[in-house]
Amino acid sequence: SQELEQSPQSLIVQEGKNLTINCTSSKTLYGLYWYKQKYGEGLIFLMMLQKGGEEKSHEKITAKLDEKKQQSSLHITASQPSHAGIYLCGADGVRGGAQKLVFGQGTRLTINP
Amino acid sequence: DGGITQSPKYLFRKEGQNVTLSCEQNLNHDAMYWYRQDPGQGLRLIYYSQIVNDFQKGDIAEGYSVSREKKESFPLTVTSAQKNPTAFYLCASSIFSGRALNEQFFGPGTRLTVL
Numbered sequence: 001s002q003e004l005e006q007s008p009q010s011l012i013v014q015e016g017k018n019l020t021i022n023c024t025s026s027k028t029l030y031g032l033y034w035y036k037q038k039y040g041e042g043l044i045f046l047m048m049l050q051k052g053g054e055e056k057s058h059e060k061i062t063a064k065l066d067e068k069k070q071q072s073s074l075h076i077t078a079s080q081p082s083h084a085g086i087y088l089c090g091a092d093g094v095r096g097g098a099q100k101l102v103f104g105q106g107t108r109l110t111i112n113p
Numbered sequence: 114d115g116g117i118t119q120s121p122k123y124l125f126r127k128e129g130q131n132v133t134l135s136c137e138q139n140l141n142h143d144a145m146y147w148y149r150q151d152p153g154q155g156l157r158l159i160y161y162s163q164i165v166n167d168f169q170k171g172d173i174a175e176g177y178s179v180s181r182e183k184k185e186s187f188p189l190t191v192t193s194a195q196k197n198p199t200a201f202y203l204c205a206s207s208i209f210s211g212r213a214l215n216e217q218f219f220g221p222g223t224r225l226t227v228l
């Protein structure tokens with residue numbers, strides 16, 4: 001079965017600094033999703049990547065999928081307190097059919113003022 | 114507003130009792146999912162349903178049961194056979210369009226504590 005490894009598991013950064021979270025797969029990713037979760041709440045969809053080399057940005061968050069489609073990174077520029085939370089990557093484990101997502105263990109991001 | 118609702122937000126049950134978690138969506142999505150999240154871990158798929166009156170086991174279905182009698186509803190029953198039921202449960206839904214990839218929309222979650 002496909003497994004996703006996120007790094008780091010937790011991250012503390014000073015407000016205004018840049019940061020990167022990585023998500024590595026043991027198999028080729030057919031679809032890679034990034035979600036954000038506030039503690040004790042549901043997941044908020046951030047971005048989906050599908051093609052090798054694809055890059056998407058929304059406000060100060062940029063997500064990339066490498067050419068081999070086995071690693072993705074999430075980069076936050078000029079971090080703000082609102083960026084704090086748990087970031088999870090999820091991958092489509094089956095090509096076509098129902099999206100049976102497999103998730104990484106999450107990265108807990110803390111922003112210090 | 115369209116969305117997914119889960120109720121209740123917090124649920125306490127005694128060991129040995131079955132409990133049913135509610136999940137309702139008004140997004141007109143075909144597919145619905147149940148996940149379990151434990152502290153410091155990602156989500157694990159319990160059951161999913163692509164269409165009414167049909168559902169499939171996920172990675173950790175033992176001790177759980179579901180039904181999909183209506184498109185909008187996908188309740189999850191945690192049975193007494195589930196050995197470690199205390200967890201955060203998340204329901205999600207998505208458009209089901211065959212080979213196309215579509216993001217899943219998540220509910221706010223239900224935190225179940227078995228005493």
